[in-house]
Amino acid sequence: MKDIAQAALKIEQHVTEMRRHLHMHPEVGCMETETTAYIKKELADIGIPVIAYEDITGCIGIIKGGRPGKTLMLRADIDALPIQENTGLPYSSVNDGVMHACGHDCHTAMLLGAARILWEIRAELCGTVKLIFQMAEEIGRKSEEYVKRGALEGVDAIFGMHVWPEMVSGTFNFEPGERMACSDRFTVRIKGVSAHGSAPHLGRDAVLAAAAVVQALQTLTSRVMDPLDALVVTVGMMNGGTKQNILADSAELVGTVRTFNSSFRDSMPERIRNIAVSTAAAYGCEADCDYYFGPSPLINDAELVRIARDAGEEVFGREAFCKVVKTMGAEDFSVFMEHVPGVYGYIGTRNEEKGITCTNHNPGFIVDEDILVKGTELYVRFTEKYLNS
Numbered sequence: 575m576k577d578i579a580q581a582a583l584k585i586e587q588h589v590t591e592m593r594r595h596l597h598m599h600p601e602v603g604c605m606e607t608e609t610t611a612y613i614k615k616e617l618a619d620i621g622i623p624v625i626a627y628e629d630i631t632g633c634i635g636i637i638k639g640g641r642p643g644k645t646l647m648l649r650a651d652i653d654a655l656p657i658q659e660n661t662g663l664p665y666s667s668v669n670d671g672v673m674h675a676c677g678h679d680c681h682t683a684m685l686l687g688a689a690r691i692l693w694e695i696r697a698e699l700c701g702t703v704k705l706i707f708q709m710a711e712e713i714g715r716k717s718e719e720y721v722k723r724g725a726l727e728g729v730d731a732i733f734g735m736h737v738w739p740e741m742v743s744g745t746f747n748f749e750p751g752e753r754m755a756c757s758d759r760f761t762v763r764i765k766g767v768s769a770h771g772s773a774p775h776l777g778r779d780a781v782l783a784a785a786a787v788v789q790a791l792q793t794l795t796s797r798v799m800d801p802l803d804a805l806v807v808t809v810g811m812m813n814g815g816t817k818q819n820i821l822a823d824s825a826e827l828v829g830t831v832r833t834f835n836s837s838f839r840d841s842m843p844e845r846i847r848n849i850a851v852s853t854a855a856a857y858g859c860e861a862d863c864d865y866y867f868g869p870s871p872l873i874n875d876a877e878l879v880r881i882a883r884d885a886g887e888e889v890f891g892r893e894a895f896c897k898v899v900k901t902m903g904a905e906d907f908s909v910f911m912e913h914v915p916g917v918y919g920y921i922g923t924r925n926e927e928k929g930i931t932c933t934n935h936n937p938g939f940i941v942d943e944d945i946l947v948k949g950t951e952l953y954v955r956f957t958e959k960y961l962n963s
Contacts, residue, residue, distance in 0.1 A: 582951040583666040593683035594665040600654030603710030605633040635704040635705035643701025647732040650685035651711035675939040677737035688953035701961040717909040721960035732916040741922030745896040748882040748919035755832040757904030768823035784825035784859035806832040872908040878917035885955040891945040
């Protein structure tokens with residue numbers, strides 16, 4: 575087998591250049607047309623066959639190994655965020671109001687680098703590698719569009735990772751079980767009766783009823799959910815009323831649900847509706863609800879974690895493993911994991927000596943580019959271990 579570390583070092587400059595090009599030309603989810611074209615050209619220059627779609631962005635590269643075996647999918651997300659960059663980098667975004675503030679440019683460049691190495695060693699691989707460059711991770715469940723189009727057909731496992739500014743550069747993390755929560759959205763609409771503020775008894779105050787619903791929803795966390803499980807119910811938007819001295823005849827609440835418990839999650843639409851309807855009724859109002867199931871909880875497969883940890887130790891060193899507490903944030907990589915076993919982890923990018931400390935989704939977000947070559951190598955080492963074990 576080719577010396578993977580040396581192969582990665584050989585293309586380190588090219589990986590960095592690709593990342594900087596992508597960083598300069600960010601595109602938001604579902605609109606990554608130039609990004610997709612760039613990826614397709616890079617893959618074509620290598621010689622890798624590409625599957626693209628007329629109606630969605632993103633693409634899939636296919637590398638068939640020299641011997642039969644399993645099929646592994648490697649994933650990178652390609653979309654940016656609607657954020658105005660203020661890093662001052664010489665390769666800052668040239669697109670106003672759009673920025674790679676979550677490191678997806680890094681993921682894409684690292685996977686393109688890995689593609690080059692995997693193509694070189696394909697004769698030694700047992701099985702097939704699918705390289706998916708996925709659109710619109712930031713929107714939620716858009717990964718499902720690839721599933722609908724058959725991207726997972728024949729796939730036995732999927733691997734993904736994220737650059738993580740809360741971890742020191744040169745560290746890595748893969749852990750089994752619950753890692754990220756679901757991200758669902760609900761809307762509660764309350765109907766009341768308008769009246770003048772000087773005669774509230776003549777109306778039914780929708781804003782007052784909405785305020786009561788907000789408080790009542792918190793009993794799901796404090797009195798309904800098992801205290802040993804995690805649940806967050808957040809109402810982030812409350813809209814209602816037209817004037818300071820008029821009782822509102824309508825109000826709307828929009829919120830999010832985060833949990834790892836899939837069965838409890840399935841019961842949330844009915845639970846929220848029951849609370850909203852009964853609470854609103856106590857104030858003489860009516861309520862109805864909508865519920866949207868977003869990305870599922872992300873739960874890592876234990877055996878794939880073992881392989882990823884072994885690969886990570888070879889790349890970064892055993893002492894570089896870093897424990898990370900599971901988070902209530904979400905990642906639509908979990909949609910793929912509804913269909914095939916998967917593993918998802920993190921590589922650290924924080925470097926205080928270089929002043930690299932900003933968190934994701936921040937206008938000043940930058941990464942320690944020294945980790946790009948390591949991420950490239952990690953994609954390849956995981957692939958070799960999974961397919962050839």
